[in-house]
Amino acid sequence: xxxxxxxxxxLHGLLDDDPTAYMIGEDILDPYGGAFKVTKGLSTRFxxxxxxTPISEGALTGVAAGLALTGNTAVAEIMFGDFVAxxxxxxxxxxxxxxxxxxxxxxxxxxxxxxxxxxxxxxPTHSQSLQKHFVGMPGLSLYEMSPFHDNRAVLGAMxxxxxxxxxxxxxxxxxxxxxxxxxxxxVRREGGLAVVDLRGPDARPDCVIIAPGGMAHRALAxxxxxxxEQEISGRLLVPSRLYPLDADALLPFLGEVVLVAxxxxxxxxxxxxxxHLLHARLWGRLRGPVRLVHSRASVIPTAAxxxxxxxxxxxxxxxxxxxxxxx
Amino acid sequence: xxxxxxxxxxxxxxxxxxxxxxxxxxxxLKLLELYGRGELNGTTHTCLGQExxxxxxxxxxxxxxxxxxxxxGHGHYLSTFRDPHGLLAEIxxxxxxxxxxxxxxxxxxxxxxxxxGVQGESLPVAAGVAxxxxxxxxxxxxCVYIGDGTWGEGAVYEALNLAALxxxxxxxxxxxxGIAQSTPTAAQMAGSVGxxxxxxxxxxxxxVSADVNEIRAALAPxxxxxxxxxxxxxxxxxxxxxxxxxxxxIRPAGAVQAARDNDWYGRYAHDHxxxxxxxxxxxxxxxxxIADEVAARPPSRWEGTCA
Numbered sequence: 001x002x003x004x005x006x007x008x009x010x011l012h013g014l015l016d017d018d019p020t021a022y023m024i025g026e027d028i029l030d031p032y033g034g035a036f037k038v039t040k041g042l043s044t045r046f047x048x049x050x051x052x053t054p055i056s057e058g059a060l061t062g063v064a065a066g067l068a069l070t071g072n073t074a075v076a077e078i079m080f081g082d083f084v085a086x087x088x089x090x091x092x093x094x095x096x097x098x099x100x101x102x103x104x105x106x107x108x109x110x111x112x113x114x115x116x117x118x119x120x121x122x123x124p125t126h127s128q129s130l131q132k133h134f135v136g137m138p139g140l141s142l143y144e145m146s147p148f149h150d151n152r153a154v155l156g157a158m159x160x161x162x163x164x165x166x167x168x169x170x171x172x173x174x175x176x177x178x179x180x181x182x183x184x185x186x187v188r189r190e191g192g193l194a195v196v197d198l199r200g201p202d203a204r205p206d207c208v209i210i211a212p213g214g215m216a217h218r219a220l221a222x223x224x225x226x227x228x229e230q231e232i233s234g235r236l237l238v239p240s241r242l243y244p245l246d247a248d249a250l251l252p253f254l255g256e257v258v259l260v261a262x263x264x265x266x267x268x269x270x271x272x273x274x275x276h277l278l279h280a281r282l283w284g285r286l287r288g289p290v291r292l293v294h295s296r297a298s299v300i301p302t303a304a305x306x307x308x309x310x311x312x313x314x315x316x317x318x319x320x321x322x323x324x325x326x327x
Numbered sequence: 328x329x330x331x332x333x334x335x336x337x338x339x340x341x342x343x344x345x346x347x348x349x350x351x352x353x354x355x356l357k358l359l360e361l362y363g364r365g366e367l368n369g370t371t372h373t374c375l376g377q378e379x380x381x382x383x384x385x386x387x388x389x390x391x392x393x394x395x396x397x398x399x400g401h402g403h404y405l406s407t408f409r410d411p412h413g414l415l416a417e418i419x420x421x422x423x424x425x426x427x428x429x430x431x432x433x434x435x436x437x438x439x440x441x442x443x444g445v446q447g448e449s450l451p452v453a454a455g456v457a458x459x460x461x462x463x464x465x466x467x468x469x470c471v472y473i474g475d476g477t478w479g480e481g482a483v484y485e486a487l488n489l490a491a492l493x494x495x496x497x498x499x500x501x502x503x504x505g506i507a508q509s510t511p512t513a514a515q516m517a518g519s520v521g522x523x524x525x526x527x528x529x530x531x532x533x534x535v536s537a538d539v540n541e542i543r544a545a546l547a548p549x550x551x552x553x554x555x556x557x558x559x560x561x562x563x564x565x566x567x568x569x570x571x572x573x574x575x576x577i578r579p580a581g582a583v584q585a586a587r588d589n590d591w592y593g594r595y596a597h598d599h600x601x602x603x604x605x606x607x608x609x610x611x612x613x614x615x616x617i618a619d620e621v622a623a624r625p626p627s628r629w630e631g632t633c634a
Contacts, residue, residue, distance in 0.1 A: 048462075054492070059451040059485030066455020069441075070393075070463075074455075089482070093445045094452060102436035103427025104630060 003147055004174035007038050010151035011075065014159075015046045018073050024051040024060050025077030025113075035079045036115055036174055061087035061112060065095045065164070068110040073159055080126045081114030081168060088133075095164040096139035107162030111155065117170040117214050117263050118295075118311050123302035129263040129295075131168055131212070131270050135243050142243040145169040146213025147178050148187055148194035149240045157192065157240070168242075170214020170263070182224055185236075193249055196220065196236040198227065205235040207257040207321050210250065210274060213238055215261050215312065222317035232321060242270055247277035254278070256287040257324050261317050265310075266297035288327060293320045336598045337591065338540045342606060344382060345595070347409065348539075349610040351378040351402045352592055354411050355569070357614050358401075358418065362573045366622065367419060371432045374402040376568030377502050379591050381406035381472075383542040384500065387550045388470060393456045395449040395471040396442035398433040399502070403472055407440050411617050421624040428627035447473070447480030450499070454486045457495035461556050468496040468553050476507025478516055478523065490558040491527040497558040498550060504567035509577055524560040534563045537591045566590065 001009075015021045023042055025034070029052040033040030043050035053060040057078055064074035078084045084091070091112065098106050118127030134142055141161050143154060145168065158165040181187055186199045196216075197205070211219045216238050223234040237253055239245060258278060260271035275290035298310045340348075355373035362371065374380075381403045388394065388407075396403040404414050404425075413425040417435065420428035425437050433444040443449050449471055457469040477483060478501075490497040501520055505512050524531035532549055534542055546561065553559045566586035570576035576583065587593070596603045 051458075054485070054488055056451075056485035056488070058482050059454065059489055062448065062451020062482065062486070063455035063458065063489065066452040066457075066469075067459055068455075069452065070456050070459040072459060089445060089448055090451065094443060094448050097434075098436075098441075100631075101426075101430050101434050102441075103424065103429040103627075106436065 001178050002174065003145065003176055003178055004036065004038055006178050007145065007151040007169070008040055010155050011039065011042055012045065013152045014073070014075070014155050015042060015049060020071065021073040021075065022049050022051060022064070022067050023075050023077070024053060024064055026053055026055055026060070026079050028052055028077055034077060036171065038174070039077065057083045057086035058090055061090040062094065064110055064112070065090060065098070065108065068095075068108040068164070069098070073109040075111045075113060077113045079115070080122070081116040081130055082125050082128045084112065084114050084130060084166070087112065091134070091140060091164060091166070092137060096137050099139035099163045105162070108164055109159045109162065110164040111158050111167050112164065113167045113169060115171050116168045117172060118300045118307055119172045121302055121304055121307060124299040127300040127307070128265075129168070129214070131242060131262070132264050132268050134166055135270055135273050139163050141165045141241060143167050143241050144212040144214060145173055146194060146216060146238050146240060147173060147176055147180065148189070148196070148216065148238055149192075149213065150178075154240055168212070168214070173214055176217065181220060184224060184227065185220060191249060192240040192246070193253075194238040195253055196238070198233055203233065204255055205233045206325060207232065207259060208235045208237060208254050209259045209261055209317065209321070210237045210239070211261040212242055212270070213240070215263060218312065218314050219261050219317055221314040222321065225314065225318055226321055230322065232325065234321065243273070245274060245277060247274070247281060250278070251281060254282065256285065258286065259291045259293055259317070259320055259324060261293040261312060261320070263295055263312050265295045265300070269294050288324065291320055291324045293317055335538075337538050337595050339599055339602070340539055342602070344539055345602065345606055346610055347385070347406060348378050348382050348591070349607055350409070350411060350614065351382070351405050353611045353614040354405060354415070355401060357618050359569065359573060361419075361618065369431060370572045371418065372399040372572050373569045374399050376566040376586055376590055377504060378402050379537050379539050379542070380500065380502055380563050380565060383539045384470070384546070387543065387546055389467070391439070391464060391467040393439045393453065393460070393469040394441070395453045395469065396435070396440065397446070397449070397472055397474065397477070398444050399474070400433065400435065400442040400472065403442070404435055404440065408437065411614065412621060415617060415621045416624065416627065419621055420627050421621050422627055423621070423624060424627040427629050429629055446477045447482035450483050450486035451489070453497060454489045454495055457490065457497045458493060461496055466554050468498050468550075470498040470500060472500045472502060474507065475501065475503040475505065475512045475516060475520070476510070478520060479507070487524070487527045487529060487558075491529050494556045495558055496553050496556045498553045499558070499560045501560060501562040502565050503562050504565050506567055506578065508571045509575070520560065520562045529558050529560055531560045531562060534561060537565075537589070537594070
């Protein structure tokens with residue numbers, strides 16, 4: 001099953017299971033079914049609880065917060081994650097604050113879905129990975145879609161937190177298959193963490209790569225080429241929740257060489273937050289500082305050859321691992 | 328704006344209404360005094376001169392209605408709950424604070440009342456609440472208090488569009504006091520509130536009177552229609568008697584004098600001296616006693632941060 005179909009089924013399941021659940025967003029109604037078709041069939045099956053809005057990201061996020069405030073479950077779709085900038089006030093100053101600024105916990109069951117990332121030639125304002133701008137906001141949790149995490153379970157986990165969550169969905173995942181890895185690898189789940197190892201007898205991997213869901217297939221491609229070309233073994237860790245990150249859950253799977261790979265452009269990245277958390281726990285045991293792999297400090301160009309130069313790809317990760325192992 | 332206010336005699340209010348008006352007035356005056364003495368942390372925004380707006384609306388709103396207030400919300404809160412102890416404790420960070428002292432003057436949540444500190448952001452939220460009410464509790468409404476300055480925010484227009492499009496039971500109360508912090512309305516708003524409401528096909532009702540009975544009589548049928556999912560913008564032409572927050576009033580003396588001339592407090596004292604003087608002193612004394620009692624309480628405790 002493709003990731004977009006899994007997500008679509010998850011949304012169907014949520015609206016089916018929870019009679020207070022709403023889906024709200026731009027162009028999400030049938031027959032269009034959303035710019036990436038993730039909401040297809042929802043408005044036909046759940047008329048009245050699937051609400052198409054004008055082009056008003058701030059308002060639709062506020063409406064979702066209002067629905068959550070009155071005890072409903074609200075899922076909002078931002079057509080391109082870049083546009084969540086227009087909802088920043090609602091998320092930063094209203095929804096996340098409301099959870100605790102009134103002196104006692106005010107639970108809000110609310111998810112803002114953000115199709116994210118580049119690699120599809122949509123250009124500078126439709127290709128960004130804005131996760132880093134939301135890291136460290138009390139009362140706001142960040143999750144990322146992954147081919148190794150069933151979206152119905154992830155939706156459930158987000159809503160159970162009782163605080164607004166932003167769900168980043170790397171657009172390139174939509175057309176990929178769930179749980180598909182090269183036969184070289186084997187995937188297992190440890191709570192919210194997916195652990196991908198080389199098949200075969202247990203051995204300490206030469207390096208561990210931590211990456212959010214959207215980066216997983218590129219990290220796995222790099223691990224494959226490192227193994228085949230350099231006999232370097234790697235392990236991939238894919239956390240479902242990016243923030244707050246359960247760093248302790250990563251510890252049993254880490255070794256002396258750790259990298260964090262993400263698509264964000266350079267500067268103030270999620271990876272630097274992860275590195276800090278790990279340094280505080282592992283400093284004496286690491287061969288060197290956690291190495292950060294991210295896209296260049298640049299806008300994301302439209303033309304494919306230029307976009308490839310800017311964004312993290314398999315080869316970026318491959319080279320970063322080799323440098324890390326050289327010390 | 329001054330000249331648009333008539334100087335007709337204010338009609339006589341029930342003691343209950345007058346007591347509430349006076350409670351809000353003396354509460355706000357007490358706050359400025361406490362700030363002046365350095366006994367409060369942070370800042371506050373008083374509604375001096377505007378007290379009659381929520382008092383007029385009070386019987387038109389019910390316990391099932393949601394009220395969204397703003398930075399200048401003490402009168403809204405007191406009119407809803409008549410709880411000066413809890414509000415003052417919140418502002419002073421004392422035991423018994425409505426929100427544990429976390430929210431302070433401009434971030435209060437109790438039952439279906441909520442205030443927020445960022446201009447305009449509550450309107451889309453109120454639209455979401457109104458959508459819920461329309462579907463699950465027809466006959467109830469969401470009321471949002473905003474100011475003339477709030478109309479500079481795009482969120483207002485996104486929400487008005489939704490309110491009209493989805494026929495939401497949304498009541499927008501605009502307290503147009505002629506000044507946004509230090510900027511006169513004429514320097515920050517092109518056109519008018521009425522014109523902007525009309526652009527969305529939303530009814531607009533202008534209130535120039537400060538007569539609580541008269542305002543209520545005019546608004547009652549309009550608010551009843553809001554309950555039938557017909558949004559409404561009610562604009563009060565009012566006057567901010569005090570500074571924006573504390574000691575930051577740069578208005579020319581004439582503008583402040585005009586606000587004073589239009590102040591319901593002096594007018595009502597003039598029009599109904601016996602009733603006024605019978606109640607004013609005791610309410611003032613009551614607020615003084617509340618302030619003394621609350622100030623003596625131990626600090627508020629924050630029961631929990633977020634997970």
